[in-house]
Amino acid sequence: MTTPLLNPAIAAQMSNASWIRKMFEAGRELSHRVGPENVFDFSLGNPDVPPPPNTVKVLRKIADRAGEPMSVGYCSNQGLPSLRVALAKKLSHEQHALIHAEHLVVTCGAAGAITAFFRAVLEPGDEIIVPAPYFVEYTAYAGHFGGVLKPVATRKPDFQLDLDAIDAAITPKTRVILINTPNNPTGACYTQETLNALAELLARHNTNRDRPIFLVADEPYRALAYDGFVVPPILPLSPYAVVIGSFSKSLSLAGERIGYFLANPAMPDVAHLIAAVTMTTRTLGFVNAPIIGQHLVEQLLNEQVDLSIYARRRAAMAGVLVNARINFLEPQGAFYFFPEAPGGDDLAFVNALFAQNILAVPGSGFGCPGYFRLAFCVHEDIILRAADGFKRAASTFR
Numbered sequence: 001m002t003t004p005l006l007n008p009a010i011a012a013q014m015s016n017a018s019w020i021r022k023m024f025e026a027g028r029e030l031s032h033r034v035g036p037e038n039v040f041d042f043s044l045g046n047p048d049v050p051p052p053p054n055t056v057k058v059l060r061k062i063a064d065r066a067g068e069p070m071s072v073g074y075c076s077n078q079g080l081p082s083l084r085v086a087l088a089k090k091l092s093h094e095q096h097a098l099i100h101a102e103h104l105v106v107t108c109g110a111a112g113a114i115t116a117f118f119r120a121v122l123e124p125g126d127e128i129i130v131p132a133p134y135f136v137e138y139t140a141y142a143g144h145f146g147g148v149l150k151p152v153a154t155r156k157p158d159f160q161l162d163l164d165a166i167d168a169a170i171t172p173k174t175r176v177i178l179i180n181t182p183n184n185p186t187g188a189c190y191t192q193e194t195l196n197a198l199a200e201l202l203a204r205h206n207t208n209r210d211r212p213i214f215l216v217a218d219e220p221y222r223a224l225a226y227d228g229f230v231v232p233p234i235l236p237l238s239p240y241a242v243v244i245g246s247f248s249k250s251l252s253l254a255g256e257r258i259g260y261f262l263a264n265p266a267m268p269d270v271a272h273l274i275a276a277v278t279m280t281t282r283t284l285g286f287v288n289a290p291i292i293g294q295h296l297v298e299q300l301l302n303e304q305v306d307l308s309i310y311a312r313r314r315a316a317m318a319g320v321l322v323n324a325r326i327n328f329l330e331p332q333g334a335f336y337f338f339p340e341a342p343g344g345d346d347l348a349f350v351n352a353l354f355a356q357n358i359l360a361v362p363g364s365g366f367g368c369p370g371y372f373r374l375a376f377c378v379h380e381d382i383i384l385r386a387a388d389g390f391k392r393a394a395s396t397f398r
């Protein structure tokens, strides 16, 4: 696309629209052609499980007070003090560290937290090491500020971190190691043992460095882990650890845009980093996270969506894939499967699925060809009704 209206870099990004976007558009066209009830759309990670039952009651209470002056006005750029106090208590428990309200910034989702953090710490040319496959939006979040993503392949078939490869990828320009657990798109959760080894590696590189390497854990899916798995805490791993959290998935509030940035209280000069992220949240134009959402989250802080709904869908999807003889590793968290593409060519296989009215995203779109992503935030009935289509598509590659 060339137009004098746009910055050429943005125009280029638009031409290279993400695979998720492409599937979304192809799905719309398919839906017109065959009717929405005949489309099996596993392309989007938009949580469809209802928010906790108390959501309506709490919103009504907020609405009752909305006529009072300032009740829906600007708030502190760092977030509502009462929410930060409550969140600090919850995160102290989750992260095995003593966290106070001043160590947190409430943000416009995890996306807003990562963007504000990158704005605060990146200089042009800084590298962000990210295990692949990875959430593609990271490329744009970093690129806005001259940051360069450096994908490092994970181990197959379990998608755990390849620590030797991460070690080898670190250069004087490395600024961030960005992990995402539970992972989008693989559903992998990193074990305590893996994380400890990562921490050791990072500590070795961080000695005698002028600018430290941050360990950033993007964990919007922390609450969605199955079979009793508890995602290990991140803060004890490094003084330079940062946690990015969100209520988009845990409370199914993705449109309300509430997340947070948490920096390790043990980080030297931590107050400067928090002040900077508070400022960049303001100056990037977020100003403050939505105020109604902040009140809502404060009241729902100890609740979460009904995980058993996702667990049942995970079992249903596993059954469908086994039946179609497609190889996969059962996801330990989040709401995605990342199976091997039968025949090895992910684009060809996603096209074969499309011919069966099934929408999936090729692994190439996540920096990992040969696989494809299925989001199981859809009704169980859709998963079960897609079974024959998966079987037919897979059989054409045998």
Ligand code: PLP
Binding pocket: 045, 108, 109, 110, 111, 112, 135, 180, 184, 218, 220, 245, 246, 247, 248, 254, 258, 259
């Ligand atoms: N990080 C990952 C890995 C995601 O999958 C998503 C959303 O799907 C985000 C960040 C952004 O989440 P939020 O809605 O909290 O901005």
